[in-house]
Amino acid sequence: MSNYLKNNSIEDSAPAHSLWSSRLAFVLAATGSAVGLGNIWKFPYITGENGGGAFVLVYLLCVAAIGIPIMMGEVLLGRRGRQSPINSMLLLAAQEGKSPRWKLLGWMGVAGAFIILSFYSVIGGWATCYAGYAVLGEFSGATADSIGSLFSALLASPVKLLIWHTVFIGLTILVVARGVRSGLERAVKFLMPTLFVLLLVLVGYAMTTGRFLDGVAFLFTPDFSKLTTGAVLSAMGHAFFTLSLGMGVMMAYGSYLPQDCSIVKTSIIVSVMDTAVALLAGLAIFPIVFANGMEPGAGPGLIFQTLPLAFGNIPGGSFFGALFFILLVFAAWTSGISLLEPLVEWLEEHRGISRLTSAVAGGLAVWLLGLVTVFSLNVWSDFTPLGMFASFEGKTLFDLLDYLTANIMLPLTGLLVAIFTGWVMSRSSTREELGLENGYGFWLWRTLVRYVAPVGVLIVFVYNLS
Numbered sequence: 375m376s377n378y379l380k381n382n383s384i385e386d387s388a389p390a391h392s393l394w395s396s397r398l399a400f401v402l403a404a405t406g407s408a409v410g411l412g413n414i415w416k417f418p419y420i421t422g423e424n425g426g427g428a429f430v431l432v433y434l435l436c437v438a439a440i441g442i443p444i445m446m447g448e449v450l451l452g453r454r455g456r457q458s459p460i461n462s463m464l465l466l467a468a469q470e471g472k473s474p475r476w477k478l479l480g481w482m483g484v485a486g487a488f489i490i491l492s493f494y495s496v497i498g499g500w501a502t503c504y505a506g507y508a509v510l511g512e513f514s515g516a517t518a519d520s521i522g523s524l525f526s527a528l529l530a531s532p533v534k535l536l537i538w539h540t541v542f543i544g545l546t547i548l549v550v551a552r553g554v555r556s557g558l559e560r561a562v563k564f565l566m567p568t569l570f571v572l573l574l575v576l577v578g579y580a581m582t583t584g585r586f587l588d589g590v591a592f593l594f595t596p597d598f599s600k601l602t603t604g605a606v607l608s609a610m611g612h613a614f615f616t617l618s619l620g621m622g623v624m625m626a627y628g629s630y631l632p633q634d635c636s637i638v639k640t641s642i643i644v645s646v647m648d649t650a651v652a653l654l655a656g657l658a659i660f661p662i663v664f665a666n667g668m669e670p671g672a673g674p675g676l677i678f679q680t681l682p683l684a685f686g687n688i689p690g691g692s693f694f695g696a697l698f699f700i701l702l703v704f705a706a707w708t709s710g711i712s713l714l715e716p717l718v719e720w721l722e723e724h725r726g727i728s729r730l731t732s733a734v735a736g737g738l739a740v741w742l743l744g745l746v747t748v749f750s751l752n753v754w755s756d757f758t759p760l761g762m763f764a765s766f767e768g769k770t771l772f773d774l775l776d777y778l779t780a781n782i783m784l785p786l787t788g789l790l791v792a793i794f795t796g797w798v799m800s801r802s803s804t805r806e807e808l809g810l811e812n813g814y815g816f817w818l819w820r821t822l823v824r825y826v827a828p829v830g831v832l833i834v835f836v837y838n839l840s
C-alpha cells in the first residue's frame with residue numbers, strides 16, 4: 375500500500391495533488407481532453423463509412439444514455455479518491471469494504487490511455503505535418519492526384535512519420551511536465567476558446583459551398599438500412615472514445631476537481647460541448663466533401679485527402695486550410711496531454727518520482743510503442759496477425775490497437791465504472807459526492823448507471839460476437 379493511501383482519507387481535506395484553480399479550468403481541461411481527433415478526424419470518417427444519419431443517431435443516444443452517466447461516475451471516483459485511477463480505486467474499494475482487486479479497473483484505464491496515446495500521437499503527427507504543409511502553401515492549385523500522393527508519401531515514409539510522432543509526443547510531455555496549474559491549465563485556457571472560434575469560421579465557409587444542405591441531410595436523415603451491428607458497436611465505442619471515458623482520464627482530471635464544483639453540471643457541459651464540436655466538424659467537412667465530388671466513406675484519410683484538395687482550389691483556401699489544421703493540432707494536443715496524465719499521476723505517487731521525470735519517462739515509453747503504428751502504415755502494412763479471423767481480415771497492428779481499445783477496453787472499463795458506482799458503492803457515498811438530493815436527478819443517474827449503461831454495453835457486445 376503506498377503512503378498516499380495510508381495518509382489520504384476522505385475526511386482528510388488536504389488532497390495529495392494540487393487542484394484546478396476554478397470550475398472553469400476543469401471544464402476547459404476536460405473539454406480539451408474530450409474534443410480532439412475523435413471529433414474532427416474520426417467522427418466524420420466513421421460517420422462517412424457507416425452511411426451517415428442512422429449512425430449519428432445511435433452515437434447521440436449512446437452519449438446521452440451511457441456516456442454522460444458514466445462520465446459522472448468517473449469524475450466522482452476520481453474526486454473521492456483524490457489520486458491516480460489505480461490508487462483511487464484501491465482506496466474507494468477499501469472504504470466500501472470491497473476487494474482490493476477493483477484496482478484492476480484503474481489499471482485497465484491507465485493501460486488503455488497508454489495504448490491509445492501511442493497511436494493517437496502518430497495521427498496527431500499527421501495533423502502537425504499538414505499544418506506545416508498548409509502554412510507553406512503546399513495545397514495551392516493541388517489536384518486529386520497530387521494530394522493523394524502527398525498523403526501516401528507521408529504514410530510510406532517511416533522517417534517522416536517518426537519525426538512528426540516525436541514532435542507530437544514532445545509537445546505533450548512539455549505541458550504535462552509543468553503540472554496541473556502552470557502546464558495544463560494555461561494551455562487549455564488559450565487553446566479551447568481559439569478552437570471554437572476557428573470551427574465556427576469553417577462552418578461559415580462550408581455554408582458558401584452551395585452544398586451545405588446536403589451535408590446537413592447526410593448527418594441528420596437516418597437511413598436504418600445502413601445500420602449494421604458492427605456500426606452500432608463502433609457508435610458505442612466512439613461515444614466512449616470521444617468523451618475520453620473508460621481510460622482513467624476523467625478520473626485523473628476529477629481527482630484535481632475542487633470539492634465545491636458540481637460534478638453533474640460540469641459533466642453535462644463537457645459532453646454537450648464535445649458533441650457540439652463533432653457535429654460542427656461534420657457540418658464543416660461534409661459540404662466540402664460533396665461540393666468537390668468526393669467520397670464520404672474514404673476512411674481514415676478522409677480529412678487529409680479531401681480537405682487539402684478543397685482548400686487548394688478555393689479563394690482564401692490556404693488561409694482556411696492553415697486554420698483548419700492548426701485547429702486540429704490544438705485539439706489533438708489537449709487530448710494527448712490528458713492521455714499521458716493518468717500514468718504520470720500514478721508514477722508521481724509511486725515512490726514519489728518527480729513530475730518532470732514521470733512525464734519524460736512515461737512519454738518515452740509511449741513513444742516507443744508508437745513505433746508499432748508508424749511501421750504498420752508502411753513496412754508492416756501487410757502484417758495482419760489476426761487475419762485468419764473474418765472480422766479482423768486485413769487489419770494491421772495499428773488497426774488492431776484501435777479496435778482493441780475503442781471497441782473492447784473502453785466499453786469494458788466503462789462497464790466496470792458503472793457497476794462500481796451503481797452497485798458496489800453505497801447509495802449515500804455516490805449521492806454525497808454528486809451533491810444530488812434524494813430527488814429525481816439522483817434516481818435518473820442511478821437508474822442509468824445501474825441498468826441502462828451495463829445492459830446497453832452488454833447487448834452491443836453480445837450481438838457483435840454472434
Ligand code: PHE
Binds near residue numbers: 617712
Ligand atoms: N476524446 C479524445 C478525442 O476525441 C480522445 C481521447 C480518448 C482522449 C481517451 C483522452 C482519453 O479525440
